[in-house]
Amino acid sequence: MSRKDYKKYFEILELDPDASTLEIKSAYLRLRKLYSTDSIVISPIADEFSKKNRRDILQQVDESYAKLMVLLRNEHSKSRYRQKSLASDKGHMGEKADETTFSGQALRQIRKNLGIHLYEVALDTKIRIEMLNKIELEKFDSLPPEVYLKGHISNYARCLSLNPEKVTDDYMERYRVWKDEVKDKV
Amino acid sequence: MEKLRDEKGGKIWAIGGGKGGTGKTFIVSSIGTYLAKNRKRVVLIDVDIGGANLHSFLGISRPKKSLTNFFDMGTPLKDLVVKTGIGNMSLITGDIHSLASDSIIFTQKLKLFRHIMKLNRQYVIIDLGGGSHNNTIDTFLMADKMIAVVEPEIIAVENMYHFIKNALFRKLRMSLKEYGFKEIIDHMWEKRERYKIKNLRELIGCLKDSFSYVGDILDREISGFKIYIILNKVRSSQDIFIGSSIKSILLKYLGINAKFVGYIEYDDSIWRSVRERRPFMLTYSLSRSAKEIEAFTENLIQGKEMRLMRS
Numbered sequence: 273m274s275r276k277d278y279k280k281y282f283e284i285l286e287l288d289p290d291a292s293t294l295e296i297k298s299a300y301l302r303l304r305k306l307y308s309t310d311s312i313v314i315s316p317i318a319d320e321f322s323k324k325n326r327r328d329i330l331q332q333v334d335e336s337y338a339k340l341m342v343l344l345r346n347e348h349s350k351s352r353y354r355q356k357s358l359a360s361d362k363g364h365m366g367e368k369a370d371e372t373t374f375s376g377q378a379l380r381q382i383r384k385n386l387g388i389h390l391y392e393v394a395l396d397t398k399i400r401i402e403m404l405n406k407i408e409l410e411k412f413d414s415l416p417p418e419v420y421l422k423g424h425i426s427n428y429a430r431c432l433s434l435n436p437e438k439v440t441d442d443y444m445e446r447y448r449v450w451k452d453e454v455k456d457k458v
Numbered sequence: 459m460e461k462l463r464d465e466k467g468g469k470i471w472a473i474g475g476g477k478g479g480t481g482k483t484f485i486v487s488s489i490g491t492y493l494a495k496n497r498k499r500v501v502l503i504d505v506d507i508g509g510a511n512l513h514s515f516l517g518i519s520r521p522k523k524s525l526t527n528f529f530d531m532g533t534p535l536k537d538l539v540v541k542t543g544i545g546n547m548s549l550i551t552g553d554i555h556s557l558a559s560d561s562i563i564f565t566q567k568l569k570l571f572r573h574i575m576k577l578n579r580q581y582v583i584i585d586l587g588g589g590s591h592n593n594t595i596d597t598f599l600m601a602d603k604m605i606a607v608v609e610p611e612i613i614a615v616e617n618m619y620h621f622i623k624n625a626l627f628r629k630l631r632m633s634l635k636e637y638g639f640k641e642i643i644d645h646m647w648e649k650r651e652r653y654k655i656k657n658l659r660e661l662i663g664c665l666k667d668s669f670s671y672v673g674d675i676l677d678r679e680i681s682g683f684k685i686y687i688i689l690n691k692v693r694s695s696q697d698i699f700i701g702s703s704i705k706s707i708l709l710k711y712l713g714i715n716a717k718f719v720g721y722i723e724y725d726d727s728i729w730r731s732v733r734e735r736r737p738f739m740l741t742y743s744l745s746r747s748a749k750e751i752e753a754f755t756e757n758l759i760q761g762k763e764m765r766l767m768r769s
Binding site (some may be wrong): 286302303306307311312313314315316317320321325329389 | 611
């Protein structure tokens with residue numbers, strides 16, 4: 273299956289067939305929010321545009337997104353394979369991307385560069401916006417216990433199309449350093 | 459309805475949108491100035507019912523002759539054209555008695571458009587002003603590019619939906635008339651209670667369900683009905699999404715292909731330039747707003763949408 277076969281789903285998400293992963297995610301979040309909440313663009317037409325119409329649209333949007341995610345996963349595994357063979361050909365070239373340490377600050381920067389708003393992450397991950405903000409600011413003392421935090425970080429990473437394990441490892445490493453410091457003070 | 463095309467490649471852009479005060483006249487003058495600066499021959503035509511004042515945005519006094527002279531006294535159109543002080547760009551002004559009145563019938567308007575094309579300009583930009591008057595809408599429908607200006611504010615959005623729905627209804631009605639099916643749409647709309655129709659969407663649905671041949675015509679006409687949206691007075695990055703939301707709703711609600719071509723941030727230097735009666739695109743040519751205007755004008759020329767994602 274190539275992108276051509278997914279034309280319909282790109283159309284429903286109002287995207288060009290060459291859209292990037294982020295454009296797809298961002299379009300999905302935007303449309304989800306648009307048709308599930310009242311806003312100044314919906315309410316003037318709400319009496320004609322019934323709840324049922326909107327539910328139908330949401331269903332199509334969800335379905336299209338799910339289909340496109342399958343497409344992306346397939347494309348991703350193909351390109352991973354390509355990258356691997358490239359990396360083994362050229363020695364250490366492939367490692368460059370892994371050099372970043374995913375601190376809260378780094379995550380925030382990546383998110384901003386991608387043009388994704390916190391509320392979009394919140395919608396996608398079901399993590400409260402205040403919590404996401406604290407994660408980015410590394411307010412470790414007001415974050416939930418480690419097990420929950422790990423889950424949050426992993427979801428957040430997935431939302432930004434980052435490698436969840438690498439991000440969680442980096443972030444939790446920083447978290448533990450802070451924890452040890454607090455312990456030492458006491 | 460057939461668009462009026464010029465053999466010499468002249469393009470007519472009409473700028474409307476339903477609500478007054480959203481900045482249409484400012485946008486017309488700025489698009490015109492940008493095109494003229496890029497060595498395009500441009501004529502601006504002001505048919506704003508609520509008060510033609512495009513000349514003020516260009517810093518010139520009200521032209522003595524208006525379209526009334528053309529309609530009532532047969533004055534040649536080229537005698538109404540005045541210079542704007544900006545090279546390559548001229549202006550024709552209308553007034554309350556000309557295009558606004560219902561006495562100007564459709565054939566007269568066709569005549570006006572024919573004469574406009576004879577002026578030999580590359581771009582003809584029409585300022586429609588606010589309102590969803592039939593006369594305004596018919597002029598809108600005759601243009602090559604139908605451009606709607608809206609601001610991130612509920613009344614403006616509501617009026618724009620109203621404007622676009624009216625425009626689509628009139629367009630469909632006119633096309634069905636050409637095929638001899640006008641009675642069907644009129645009948646169905648008049649007896650809408652019996653057909654359980656409450657709005658344009660349901661009317662289109664009901665027509666399609668009842669007559670498949672009419673459905674084909676409607677599909678074709680709707681897919682040819684393209685609207686370009688400009689969002690003015692944007693105050694936050696979240697406001698920008700309103701442009702793409704409107705586009706989405708028009709598509710998913712009425713099947714209308716709209717393109718969100720760009721936006722202008724709210725900018726005090728804009729009203730300052732208007733107050734000082736100086737063309738914004740010349741006085742503040744390096745400002746962010748001027749760059750935004752350039753960007754959407756380019757998108758309009760190429761028929762492209764603005765890309766939302768920043769890289």
